Amino acid sequence: MALTVEKYEVTSVDRAEVLRYMGYAGQKLTDELDACIDEVVARCLDVARPAGSWEVFDVAGREPTKEDLPAVQLAGTSLQLVGESMKKHMAGAVAVGVMAVTAGMGIERELRRLSLTDPVAQVVFDAAGTATVERAADACEASIVATAAERGLYTNFRFSPGYGDMPLATQPVLLSTLDAQRRLGITLSKSLLMTPTKSVTAVIGLFAEPQPSSHASCADCLCRDFCRILRTGRPCWKR
Structure with a gap:
């Protein structure tokens, strides 16, 4: 499918x-x-100016790396999901949703201003910025869940580089795969930290069968406010 870039409200x-x-x-x-x-x-x-870039890639293989680490290869990309965490998270996955989301540079500029003028407000603003980008990530995840449903597939939860043993070294290839610097303005430092700092990258598995972590109801779903499937009257977990 074509690379999708979205703005989120x-x-x-x-x-x-x-x-x-x-x-x-x-x-x-x-x-x-x-x-x-x-x-x-x-x-x-x-x-905040929340936006995201994402795409779903078929799983092309599960060959170990040269270092004999578990790895999942994604079709049409040089992106490999390496480590025991990815082996477990993507066990049985037929495709993977890859996403990058940012809350925008406006938050970054305000954080810098507050660091010089109001340290208490800076702490609150930093926390609010994190909550905002996580909501944007919920919106991006909702788009991937909807695409999975269109293909008759189920999803598990999003998993970010740096969690478990998924290396932060995944970041450069992941962001390049999504053209995130040009489309979202996300850049990486030498230590692989993103700017704007209120940015999130993640991967989501797509499966032929429901997973223990698949969306099981709408009531407590973090994606509910952004769900496109719910409008059809047939939610993602009722197929």
Whole structure:
């Protein structure tokens, strides 16, 4: 299929998620901080420009690397998903959705400004930016789930480089495969960290049969707000 680039409308984030990313553990919030959180989250959503690039590739093989590490090869690309984590996550997968998402440079610029002017607001804004890009990733995942459903396939959950033993060294080829620098403005440092920092890359397996982590209902699905399948009256888990 052709490379897909999308913009996402993220109009809200879960306040509890923002607090979690702030390291909140049940402490009493002052009225001042409580108001600051609402104000900063609103500002974050205002400057964010969430967008994503993704494509689904057939699995071409599962030959180990020269170092004898498990690997999944994707058709038409030089991208290999290496490691025991990928071996397990993609066991039985017939295709893989590959995605890159960013909340945009507006958040990056505001983080830099706040680092010089308001350290407390910076902490809140950083957490809000993380929550925002994760919502954008939910939207991108919803597009991949919809494509899987069109093919009569089921998905598992998204898995990012750096999790388990999936190496961060996957990043350059993954981003190149999605043309993410040109299409999304995502660049990599020498240490393989992305700019804008509020960016996410991930892979999702597509399977002929439902997986333990397949979407089993709409009620608690993180993709629900962005779901294209739900409009048809036949959700992805009811086929």
